[in-house]
Every structure is written in C-alpha cells, then in structure tokens.
Amino acid sequence: MTDADTPLIECRNVWKVFGERAREAIASIRERHLGKREVLTEFGCVVGVHDASFALKKGEIFCIMGLSGSGKSTLLRLLNRLIEPSLGEVLVKGRAINGLSKTELRDLRARTIGMVFQNVALIPTRTVLENAAFGLEVQGIPAAERRRIATDALSRVGLGDWLDRYPRELSGGMQQRVGLARAIAADPEIILMDEPFSALDPLIRRQLQDEFRALTKSLGKSAVFITHDLDEAIRIGDRIAIMKDGAMIQVGTAEEIVMNPADQYVADFVAGISRIHLVKAGSVMMPPADFTDAPTAALEQTGLDADIDALIHLVLASPHGAVAVSEDGDLRGVVTARTLLEGLKGDHAPVAGAA
Amino acid sequence: MSSSPLLSPGDAVAPAIAWLNAHAHGLFQAISFGIETVLGAIEACLLALPATAMAALIIALVFWRQGSRMATLSALCMAVAGLSGLWTETMETVALVTLAVTISVAIAFPLGVLAARRPLLEAALRPTLDLMQTVPPWVYLIPAVMIFSLGKVPALLATVIYGIPPMLRLTILAFRQVPSELVELGAASGATTFQTLTKIEIPAARKTLLLGLNQCILLSLAMVVLAGLVGAGGLGAEVTRGLTRMEMGLGLRSGLSIVAVAIFLDRVTRRALG
Numbered sequence: 070m071t072d073a074d075t076p077l078i079e080c081r082n083v084w085k086v087f088g089e090r091a092r093e094a095i096a097s098i099r100e101r102h103l104g105k106r107e108v109l110t111e112f113g114c115v116v117g118v119h120d121a122s123f124a125l126k127k128g129e130i131f132c133i134m135g136l137s138g139s140g141k142s143t144l145l146r147l148l149n150r151l152i153e154p155s156l157g158e159v160l161v162k163g164r165a166i167n168g169l170s171k172t173e174l175r176d177l178r179a180r181t182i183g184m185v186f187q188n189v190a191l192i193p194t195r196t197v198l199e200n201a202a203f204g205l206e207v208q209g210i211p212a213a214e215r216r217r218i219a220t221d222a223l224s225r226v227g228l229g230d231w232l233d234r235y236p237r238e239l240s241g242g243m244q245q246r247v248g249l250a251r252a253i254a255a256d257p258e259i260i261l262m263d264e265p266f267s268a269l270d271p272l273i274r275r276q277l278q279d280e281f282r283a284l285t286k287s288l289g290k291s292a293v294f295i296t297h298d299l300d301e302a303i304r305i306g307d308r309i310a311i312m313k314d315g316a317m318i319q320v321g322t323a324e325e326i327v328m329n330p331a332d333q334y335v336a337d338f339v340a341g342i343s344r345i346h347l348v349k350a351g352s353v354m355m356p357p358a359d360f361t362d363a364p365t366a367a368l369e370q371t372g373l374d375a376d377i378d379a380l381i382h383l384v385l386a387s388p389h390g391a392v393a394v395s396e397d398g399d400l401r402g403v404v405t406a407r408t409l410l411e412g413l414k415g416d417h418a419p420v421a422g423a424a
Numbered sequence: 425m426s427s428s429p430l431l432s433p434g435d436a437v438a439p440a441i442a443w444l445n446a447h448a449h450g451l452f453q454a455i456s457f458g459i460e461t462v463l464g465a466i467e468a469c470l471l472a473l474p475a476t477a478m479a480a481l482i483i484a485l486v487f488w489r490q491g492s493r494m495a496t497l498s499a500l501c502m503a504v505a506g507l508s509g510l511w512t513e514t515m516e517t518v519a520l521v522t523l524a525v526t527i528s529v530a531i532a533f534p535l536g537v538l539a540a541r542r543p544l545l546e547a548a549l550r551p552t553l554d555l556m557q558t559v560p561p562w563v564y565l566i567p568a569v570m571i572f573s574l575g576k577v578p579a580l581l582a583t584v585i586y587g588i589p590p591m592l593r594l595t596i597l598a599f600r601q602v603p604s605e606l607v608e609l610g611a612a613s614g615a616t617t618f619q620t621l622t623k624i625e626i627p628a629a630r631k632t633l634l635l636g637l638n639q640c641i642l643l644s645l646a647m648v649v650l651a652g653l654v655g656a657g658g659l660g661a662e663v664t665r666g667l668t669r670m671e672m673g674l675g676l677r678s679g680l681s682i683v684a685v686a687i688f689l690d691r692v693t694r695r696a697l698g
Contacts, residue, residue: 151611179614190605194627206623207615255613 075163076124077259077291078148083121083157085143085315088114091155105314117143119315120157125259125291130282132294132306133317134338140315141295145261148293149182150174161259179208183252187264189244191236197223197247198232204255215254222254223247225284242273249281253288260285262294266301278304299338303327303347311335328352344413350375350394353412354402360391365400368393373401377412380404441570456577463523463576470515475506478515490695497691504684508677510662514685517648517658521689524580524644528587529637536595537621546596553589561586561650569654579648579656587644594636598629638693645686659685 086094086108094112097103098119105116118140125131135141146152147159150166158165161177169177178184183204191200198216199206201223205215223229226246236244245265252260262281266274282305285292296302302309303323310320311331319331327347330336351373357365369383369392383392384406391405445452473481479502487495505514539546561582568578602625610620626633652660659678666675 146608149612151608175614175616177614178612182612184609184612186605186609188603188605190603190609192606192624192627194630203609203623204613207610207613207619261612 076160077127077162078125078293079160079163080121080123080144080148081158081160083118083144083147083159084155085117085140085147085152086114086155087117088112090114095156116140116315117152118147118154121312121315121317122157123310123317123320125293127258128286128289128291129307130285130292130294130305132296132302132309133312134296134299134302134309135312136297139312141297141312142263143315144312145263145293145295148261149178149184179204179255181257182259182261183255183257184261185245185248185252185263185265187267189236189241189248189265191244191247193236196233196235197228197239200236200247201250201254203251208255219250219254222250225253226250226280240273241269242277245269245277249284253284253290258291260290260292262292264295264297267297274301275304281305299342303342311338323347324349324352345377348377348412349373350380350404351401353377353380353408354394354404355408357393357400357403360403360405362391362405363389365393365403368403370395371404372396377409380409384409437567438570441567445571452571456572459523459577459580463519463580466519466522467516470519471512475511479503479506486692490692494692494695498688501684501688505681508681510659510678510681513658513662513678514681517645517660517682517685520576520580520583520648520656520658521641521644521685524583524587524648525637525641527580527584528591528640528644531584532588532591532636532640533595533633536592537599539592540596540599549592553592556585557589561647562653565651565654574655576656578654579651579660582651582654583644583647586647587640590639590643591636594632594639598632598636599625601632602628634693634696638690641689641693642686645682645689649682 084095088094090112091114094103094108094114094116097111098108098116103111108114108116121140121144123131133141133144143152147154148161150159150169154167158167160166161181166174166177192203195203198219202215202219205218210218220229220232223232226249228243228246228250231239231243236247239247248265265281266277269277278301294302294305296305299309306323308320308322309326310317311326311334312318313334319326319335321329324347326335327339327342327344330339350371368389369387371380371383371392371394373394373396375383375394380392384390384404391403393400394402394404470478472478479499483495483499483502486498505511535549539549564585565578565582568581572578572581606624606628607620610624615623648656648658649660649663652658652662652664655661659682662674662678663682665671666673666678
C-alpha cells in the first residue's frame with residue numbers, strides 16, 4: 070500500500086471550524102466567500118483551518134509559516150488527530166486517520182508520528198533520561214531497553230552527560246533538546262514540530278535550527294515544522310507553506326516564494342529576506358542569445374544551483390564581467406553584473422525552466 | 425416560642441429521615457458496624473505500644489524522612505499530648521481524623537479528576553460545596569445523630585462532609601493547572617487516558633494535591649473536635665467536658681493537645697510537599 074511515491078502525510082481539503090455551527094459556516098464560506106470576521110459574527114464560529122491541502126514527501130522538512138492566529142498550530146494538530154477535522158481528510162502513509170480506532174490511533178502516535186512542543190512539555194518530576202524515555206515507557210518497552218535507547222537519543226542531541234538531572238536544572242535550549250530526544254527516541258518516521266525554538270534567544274535558536282536540520286536528514290526523518298519566523302522557515306525547510314487566516318496562500322521552495330510571491334501579503338513578508346544565499350543562478354540568468362559582449366564559449370562555467378554569493382565572485386573574477394550557466398554540458402543562460410543586481414532587487418522575471 | 429416559619433425544609437427532611445430510620449435500619453447498622461470496626465482497628469494500632477514507645481517510633485520515623493528539625497518539633501508535640509495526660513484521647517482523635525481524611529479523599533479525588541475535565545459537573549458541584557462549607561456543622565450533625573444516634577459514627581460522617589470541599593476544590597484546581605501541552609504530550613505519545621493521568625497529570629499536579637490533603641486534614645481535625653459534642657470521644661470530648669463543667673485546667677490541657685496534633689500534622693504534611 071505504501072510505495073516510495075506515497076506521501077507520508079497528505080492533507081486533502083482539510084477544514085477546521087470551531088463552534089457548533091461549523092458545517093453551516095463552511096458552506097457559506099464556500100458559497101459567499103465570507104471572511105474570518107463575518108463567520109464569527111454570523112455563526113459564532115472561529116475558522117482555524119480553511120481548506121488546506123498539502124503533501125509531506127519522504128525525507129522532506131516542510132515548514133508552515135504564519136503569524137499567530139493563522140491556524141498553523143491547529144493544522145499541525147490535525148495531522149496526528151489531536152484535533153478532529155470539520156471536513157476533509159488526512160492520510161498518513163496512504164491511510165486515512167479519521168477512521169482509525171482508538172488503539173490504532175495510539176499506535177500511530179507512538180510509532181509513526183512524534184511531536185515536539187513550543188513550551189517543551191517536560192515532566193518536572195522526572196529526570197532528563199526518564200523524560201526522554203517517556204514515549205517508550207508508554208509503549209511498554211522494558212526499562213533496560215528504554216534506558217539504552219533514550220541514552221542514545223540524548224547523546225545525539227549532546228546531552229549524554231545530563232541524564233540524571235531534572236528539567237529545572239537545564240537552560241531553555243537544553244530543555245528543547247530533551248524534547249527533541251524524546252521525539253526521536255520512539256523512532257517515528259515523521260516529527261511534528263510546534264514552534265519549538267521560538268522561545269529561545271537568537272544564537273541558541275540558530276544553533277538548534279542547524280542541528281535539527283542535520284539530525285533530521287542524517288536519521289532520514291521527515292518533519293512538519295511550524296514557525297512564525299520566515300528566516301527560520303528558510304533555514305530549515307525544504308519547502309515552505311505560508312498561512313494566513315487559516316488558508317495556505319502559497320506553497321513552494323524558499324527561492325520560489327522569495328522570487329515569486331503569490332500576493333502582496335507574501336511579498337511584504339519576503340521583502341526583508343536576504344537573497345544572497347537563497348536565489349540561484351537559474352533565477353537570475355539571461356538567455357544566452359541576449360549576451361553579445363563576448364562569445365559564450367570564452368566564459369567561465371557554473372551550475373544552475375550556484376547562489377548569488379558564488380556568482381558575484383565568479384562575475385568579478387571574469388575579464389568579460391559574465392559567467393555562463395550550464396547544466397549537463399548544455400548552455401542554459403548567462404549571468405552578468407546587471408542580471409545579478411536585478412535578481413537582488415527582486416523584480417527580475419525568472420527565465421523559464423529555472424530550478 | 426416563635427410563630428411557624430414560612431420556609432421550613434426541615435418539615436420535609438425530618439419525616440424522610442424518620443422513614444429511612446424505619447425502613448433502612450439494617451443498612452445504617454451495617455455502616456455503623458463497619459465504621460466502628462475500622463476505627464477500632466486504627467485506634468488499637470495507635471495504642472498498641474505504650475505512649476513513650478509509640479512517641480519514640482513516630483519521632484524516629486520523622487527523623488528518618490524529614491531530618492532533625494522536624495523530629496524535634498514532633499518530640500515537642502508528643503510531649504505536650506503525653507504530659508497533659510491525654511495520650512489515649514489524642515490517639516482516638518488521630519484515629520478519627522485518619523479515617524475521615526481517607527474517606528474524604530476517596531470521594532473527593534476521583535470526583536475532582538472528573539470535574540476538572542467536565543465543566544458541567546464542576547458547575548453542579550460548586551453550589552453543593554459552598555453549602556457544605558457554610559452550613560454550620562451542627563446542622564448536619566442533627567440528621568446524622570437521628571440516623572446513627574450519638575457516638576463516633578455521626579462525628580465521622582460530619583467530619584467527612586466537612587473535609588470533602590477543600591480536597592475537592594484543590595483537586596479540581598490542581599488538574600486545571602497542569603499545562604495543556606503536558607496533557608497533549610500524553611495523547612501525542614500514544615498514551616492511554618489512564619497513563620496520561622498517572623504518569624503526567626498526577627505528578628504535575630502533586631503540589632496542589634498535597635496542599636488539598638493538608639487542608640483536608642486540618643479542617644477534619646477542627647471538625648472532629650467540634651464533634652465531641654455528639655460523643656465522638658477523644659480530645660473533643662475532653663474539651664466539651666471542660667466547657668460543661670467549667671474546668672479551666674482540663675479545657676486548657678485538651679486545647680493544647682489539639683494544637684500539638686494540629687501543628688504536628690500540618691508541618692509534617694507540609695514538609696512532604698517538598
């Protein structure tokens with residue numbers, strides 16, 4: 070049933086409207102395009118998630134970015150059925166989770182989907198080791214075995230020397246590492262991250278972001294990562310979804326979103342983002358035919374995924390002030406100082422076939 | 425004599441009690457017998473050793489668990505009760521409090537767990553608890569005595585009624601205060617409701633729960649003393665005797681012993697809060 074192409078998680082037109090008249094409210098949002106506020110005054114319902122669809126691929130880190138109240142935490146909780154959807158379905162490894170029995174659902178949460186919380190949620194009366202072993206304990210794994218697995222998970226996050234301490238003795242960053250160790254100890258394929266780093270100070274946050282990404286990739290896990298910080302989403306995510314008022318208004322890679330914002334709301338968000346490592350040659354090159362200063366064969370070659378930072382170095386070093394972009398030996402375009410400046414400014418229309 | 429009042433629920437309650445007395449006499453006798461047996465057993469345990477040996481045992485236990493300061497305090501409390509010549513009465517009172525608190529907790533704790541999850545149940549309980557705490561205890565001693573006649577059983581019943589509200593209120597509060605993410609953690613880890621309760625919620629709610637227990641113990645002690653009026657025995661009976669005979673000496677000695685028990689129970693349970 071689950072081959073390599075089946076997404077790990079698939080959300081199909083999922084709605085969550087809080088309130089007694091949810092169904093009526095959804096129908097009228099569809100027919101009359103009511104806004105969040107009208108739904109509240111007319112039906113007394115709060116729109117949490119508005120018709121969201123997406124798929125989490127194997128090995129992918131999928132970031133959901135939105136401001137508070139955008140419905141991102143609600144959407145996350147629909148993925149392991151901590152919240153029941155009002156409409157639509159969620160499939161995990163090709164299987165609809167709405168229909169699971171209590172036991173099947175517990176099993177899914179225990180083995181397939183781990184979760185890390187914003188406020189860490191460590192049990193204050195347990196040691197670091199006992200906290201990390203919680204999921205295993207619930208599954209009924211023998212004490213010696215879970216001690217071994219949890220110790221291993223804690224060493225992976227750099228807390229191998231803190232096993233017998235209590236959560237209150239740890240800094241915020243260390244506590245969140247315990248939360249992460251607890252999630253990976255149960256060896257789930259998917260980890261749900263609910264704004265795990267937003268309460269940390271900036272330096273620690275960056276460090277944990279990099280460690281999280283490296284750890285997830287090295288263990289071959291997939292993750293849905295919630296954040297209100299676009300920089301964080303870009304740093305961590307393979308793909309990013311932007312949410313507003315419960316709806317996903319754009320889904321794509323960081324480069325796609327930055328180069329091609331779907332609307333003004335997204336454009337305002339990405340305005341302050343540095344493009345220097347984000348935008349690649351494929352998005353800032355001109356067609357080879359437009360370049361007439363020198364024969365293209367005389368130019369230095371680079372690949373489609375060279376970023377602006379690398380391109381600047383190459384262009385500056387070139388006697389012709391340009392660099393050729395090729396893929397598998399085929400010339401695809403030319404980058405000059407001018408196309409670089411346009412790319413940095415942000416209104417450059419990307420060449421068709423960009424990465 | 426006052427004229428007959430317009431509002432008089434007692435007119436309805438008294439016949440009901442009389443009916444119960446006539447028709448469920450066997451049941452009440454069985455309850456009485458059960459309570460008296462258990463109470464007797466607890467008293468027998470507490471009085472199994474001579475006063476000095478028992479006091480030494482308790483002091484040693486406190487020293488082992490809570491260190492020398494608490495052990496010194498306990499020794500002082502024991503000395504007051506022992507030297508007042510009221511050791512047996514003190515143990516009777518402690519036995520009554522122990523059983524009353526056990527029953528109160530057995531009722532209040534599960535009810536509190538449920539009420540913390542079901543706002544409707546809590547809404548229904550709240551006025552009942554207010555009533556239980558504000559109606560003067562003597563008032564519900566009346567039907568208790570009508571059914572069980574004078575003695576330790578009605579005293580215990582009244583004490584249980586008085587001890588439930590603090591335990592129940594603080595149990596509800598304790599579970600409400602558990603961070604919602606911790607409860608979510610249980611569900612998201614695949615724990616059953618029972619596992620979430622025992623492994624997460626109770627440990628996280630521990631401090632407030634123990635505070636509830638502490639309040640339950642102290643209020644029960646106060647009530648057990650009052651219930652000396654209906655023949656509860658123990659220190660309450662001595663206070664009542666001192667009052668009715670205007671014996672200053674007896675009143676003071678039993679009063680001081682009650683204070684000693686209260687301080688001992690309060691400090692030792694409070695210390696256990698951590």
